Amino acid sequence: MYRGHVLCCGGTGCTSSGSEAIINEMEAQLKANGLENEIKVIKTGCFGLCALGPIMVVYPEGAFYSRVKVEDVKEIVEEHLLKGRIVTRLLYQETVEDDGIKSLNEVDFYKKQHRVALRNCGVIDPENIDEYIEADGYKALGKVLTEMTREEVIDEVTKSGLRGRGGGGFPTGLKWKFAYNAKGDKKFVACNADEGDPGAFMDRSILEGDPHSVIEAMAIAAYAVGADQGYIYIRAEYPIAVKRLEIAIGQARAYGLLGKNIFGTDFSFDLELRLGAGAFVCGEETALMTSIEGKRGEPRPRPPFPANQGLWAKPTLLNNVETYANITQIINNGAEWFSSIGTEKSKGTKVFALGGKINNTGLVEIPMGTTLREIIEEIGGGIPDGKKFKAAQTGGPSGGCIPAALMDTPIDYDSLIQIGSMMGSGGLIVMDEDNCMVDIAKFFLEFTVDESCGKCAPCRIGTKRLLEILTKITDGKGTMEDIDRLEELAYTIKNSSLCGLGQTAPNPVLSTLRYFRDEYIAHVKDKTCPAGVCKALSRYVINREKCKGCSLCSRQCPVGAISGKIKEPFVIDSDKCIKCGACMEACKFGAIYKK
Amino acid sequence: MEEKKRMPFKGTKEQEQQLMEVIESYKGTDGAVIPVLHAAQDIYGYLPIEVQTMIAEGLNVPLAEIYGIVTFYTQFSINPKGQYKIGVCLGTACYVKGSGDILEKIKELLGIDVGECTPDGKFSLDATRCIGACGLAPVMTINDDVYGRLTVDDVADIFSKY
Numbered sequence: 123m124y125r126g127h128v129l130c131c132g133g134t135g136c137t138s139s140g141s142e143a144i145i146n147e148m149e150a151q152l153k154a155n156g157l158e159n160e161i162k163v164i165k166t167g168c169f170g171l172c173a174l175g176p177i178m179v180v181y182p183e184g185a186f187y188s189r190v191k192v193e194d195v196k197e198i199v200e201e202h203l204l205k206g207r208i209v210t211r212l213l214y215q216e217t218v219e220d221d222g223i224k225s226l227n228e229v230d231f232y233k234k235q236h237r238v239a240l241r242n243c244g245v246i247d248p249e250n251i252d253e254y255i256e257a258d259g260y261k262a263l264g265k266v267l268t269e270m271t272r273e274e275v276i277d278e279v280t281k282s283g284l285r286g287r288g289g290g291g292f293p294t295g296l297k298w299k300f301a302y303n304a305k306g307d308k309k310f311v312a313c314n315a316d317e318g319d320p321g322a323f324m325d326r327s328i329l330e331g332d333p334h335s336v337i338e339a340m341a342i343a344a345y346a347v348g349a350d351q352g353y354i355y356i357r358a359e360y361p362i363a364v365k366r367l368e369i370a371i372g373q374a375r376a377y378g379l380l381g382k383n384i385f386g387t388d389f390s391f392d393l394e395l396r397l398g399a400g401a402f403v404c405g406e407e408t409a410l411m412t413s414i415e416g417k418r419g420e421p422r423p424r425p426p427f428p429a430n431q432g433l434w435a436k437p438t439l440l441n442n443v444e445t446y447a448n449i450t451q452i453i454n455n456g457a458e459w460f461s462s463i464g465t466e467k468s469k470g471t472k473v474f475a476l477g478g479k480i481n482n483t484g485l486v487e488i489p490m491g492t493t494l495r496e497i498i499e500e501i502g503g504g505i506p507d508g509k510k511f512k513a514a515q516t517g518g519p520s521g522g523c524i525p526a527a528l529m530d531t532p533i534d535y536d537s538l539i540q541i542g543s544m545m546g547s548g549g550l551i552v553m554d555e556d557n558c559m560v561d562i563a564k565f566f567l568e569f570t571v572d573e574s575c576g577k578c579a580p581c582r583i584g585t586k587r588l589l590e591i592l593t594k595i596t597d598g599k600g601t602m603e604d605i606d607r608l609e610e611l612a613y614t615i616k617n618s619s620l621c622g623l624g625q626t627a628p629n630p631v632l633s634t635l636r637y638f639r640d641e642y643i644a645h646v647k648d649k650t651c652p653a654g655v656c657k658a659l660s661r662y663v664i665n666r667e668k669c670k671g672c673s674l675c676s677r678q679c680p681v682g683a684i685s686g687k688i689k690e691p692f693v694i695d696s697d698k699c700i701k702c703g704a705c706m707e708a709c710k711f712g713a714i715y716k717k
Numbered sequence: 718m719e720e721k722k723r724m725p726f727k728g729t730k731e732q733e734q735q736l737m738e739v740i741e742s743y744k745g746t747d748g749a750v751i752p753v754l755h756a757a758q759d760i761y762g763y764l765p766i767e768v769q770t771m772i773a774e775g776l777n778v779p780l781a782e783i784y785g786i787v788t789f790y791t792q793f794s795i796n797p798k799g800q801y802k803i804g805v806c807l808g809t810a811c812y813v814k815g816s817g818d819i820l821e822k823i824k825e826l827l828g829i830d831v832g833e834c835t836p837d838g839k840f841s842l843d844a845t846r847c848i849g850a851c852g853l854a855p856v857m858t859i860n861d862d863v864y865g866r867l868t869v870d871d872v873a874d875i876f877s878k879y
């Protein structure tokens with residue numbers, strides 16, 4: 123028995139900010155103080171508040187220390203763990219109250235969250251199967267194998283109303299039913315952990331923080347549809363998640379939870395990992411399967427759907443990581459419980475990776491139907507530096523931008539589609555007044571041009587043409603006809619591409635055109651970039667109030683574009699200026715700015 | 718375009734031995750090519766044509782198919798990497814916080830483009846997708862070290878440590 127527990131985040135975010143060194147220091151300090159048998163250090167998955175990492179939580183008090191440094195560990199051990207005095211200075215300040223500390227559930231960031239898929243992240247040690255079992259792990263699998271028929275399992279999942287969390291929102295129960303009905307001597311289940319949306323890390327955090335929840339759910343799915351072999355297709359860029367999955371699979375095998383005759387029944391199931399190799403299109407289900415087969419990950423036309431002809435042309439059930447992470451909860455708590463969360467057509471919760479221009483960057487899980495405003499202003503803590511919110515981007519390269527006027531839209535599958543975006547897998551990037559929407563559209567098109575597999579012409583050639591037109595506009599050479607052409611081409615690509623990549627690639631262009639057309643027009647007609655991002659259109663200007671007339675800038679200017687009298691404000695001749703920015707860097711008074 | 722001179726292949730006997738063991742262990746497995754390529758890249762650091770040929774022969778798969786796979790996936794590189802591999806994250810979260818400017822600065826400092834290596838073999842530069850440290854955006858990695866909350870001015874200082 124330990125009298126206290128120290129939970130340190132070992133997710134990718136906190137590891138990147140140095141949590142590994144902190145964990146080592148904590149263990150060393152505990153030893154030095156003879157506490158190693160009283161206090162246990164647990165390396166957990168993501169707590170969600172990555173912006174405040176590295177994070178450390180000490181129980182039983184529940185003290186939430188943020189931005190911990192190696193030097194701080196000694197103080198935490200000597201003051202808090204040895205003498206029982208919480209080190210207030212290091213606490214996450216939101217949790218500090220006059221007479222002690224607030225529970226995390228009362229903090230703005232966590233108050234509106236509802237953790238179902240993330241229930242164990244930041245709570246248990248993902249490398250220890252016993253902790254998972256203690257948290258009711260593998261109970262659902264046991265129940266399914268010993269008390270439920272395959273049909274009952276599918277029925278329960280159907281009744282829960284769960285829809286695919288990989289982006290499409292296809293009803294999960296129905297998909298299971300298709301795979302169940304498919305004829306075949308051999309069937310597979312697979313997990314999509316490719317997480318291609320750049321700027322999103324929900325699936326990775328689940329796998330890092332709670333790998334067994336996915337393994338258990340895959341076994342349940344395999345039982346339901348009649349498969350005996352599973353594959354997890356995971357990005358190679360996720361080394362921590364890969365390692366934890368390997369450990370978890372090994373432990374599950376050792377406990378007889380994977381392998382032959384699980385729970386003494388005649389159900390057998392085993393799992394293999396397959397590493398992706400950096401191709402966005404491999405997140406698409408048919409491309410993913412071609413990739414697992416060891417080929418170039420090119421999509422193939424559907425039908426046949428994977429449920430009938432998937433891996434090696436055998437019936438295959440594919441679900442996303444987060445979809446699986448909900449399954450054990452549905453089995454344990456019942457479909458009714460699950461469907462009581464969320465909206466009429468979108469049940470349960472959704473995990474989002476909050477990023478970009480927002481104070482609390484990190485991982486959040488909210489009930490469906492929460493508004494964007496609640497996520498950004500309350501959970502996310504608003505926009506840094508008092509800047510103004512401009513748009514939120516969901517759905518990554520397949521999605522769209524949501525403008526400020528639509529901030530009260532409830533987040534669910536159908537509402538997001540209606541306003542020209544999509545749920546996507548859960549990336550939510552916030553942009554402020556300093557971001558140029560044409561530039562953002564261009565950014566996503568650069569991505570899709572890069573990632574288009576080249577198999578079909580509309581996507582391969584069309585996206586390239588889209589990007590060329592966008593570049594023309596950001597270079598200040600666009601015409602009004604170009605804007606029309608963009609729109610026309612976008613619809614053509616949408617309607618004629620082979621797979622979801624091409625069919626959704628124009629969305630960033632279409633949604634920015636829909637809500638930020640004035641920015642496009644400013645680039646074309648006025649030859650200015652209102653946000654001051656597009657280099658070719660930006661101008662350097664000297665603030666007359668701040669300029670001291672020291673002449674340093676004019677001496678730095680390589681083309682002699684700056685002139686003036688000493689001790690009087692200088693001016694930049696924008697016809698001569700080559701926009702190198704040397705003057706701005708040189709100015710000691712911050713008098714030069716970009717417009 | 719002038720073709721760049723290719724670095725001569727300098728594989729050792731030990732490396733070849735390791736590769737053969739990997740190939741042996743995957744023989745007969747469905748979909749073996751990609752895992753073998755991952756392992757080979759771990760062994761050699763990159764996948765020059767010599768290595769691809771060994772894999773083609775070992776797994777009895779046409780070399781053209783291996784080449785097709787290697788060039789399809791961005792994770793696989795047919796060019797050697799530098800001693801220090803720099804990766805600038807161009808994921809959305811990093812991009813909206815200015816990682817594009819950081820990439821430009823690095824290109825200027827090192828005089829190389831994305832996918833290239835400095836002539837002395839010290840640094841190579843890649844643009845990566847989200848590495849999952851969005852909370853620290855904008856982010857750059859050098860081998861296993863992660864540098865977050867970067868500004869354009871930090872870059873030169875960081876390089877001077879290597």
Ligand SMILES: Cc1cc2nc3c(=O)[nH]c(=O)nc-3n(C[C@H](O)[C@H](O)[C@H](O)COP(=O)(O)O)c2cc1C
Pocket residue numbers: 285286287288289290291292294314315316317318319402403404405406407408440441442443445446547621622623
């Ligand atoms: C271009 C493209 C990329 C995709 N990337 C992913 C991904 O990274 N992760 C994911 O789970 N689904 C992704 N999908 C959706 C999958 O094709 C598939 O619908 C999903 O994995 C099914 O699981 P679900 O029903 O549980 O959502 C992508 C689809 C397309 C068209």
Ligand code: FES
Pocket residue numbers: 320321322806807808809810811812846847848849850851852854856
């Ligand atoms: S977008 Fe750069 S780390 Fe996620």
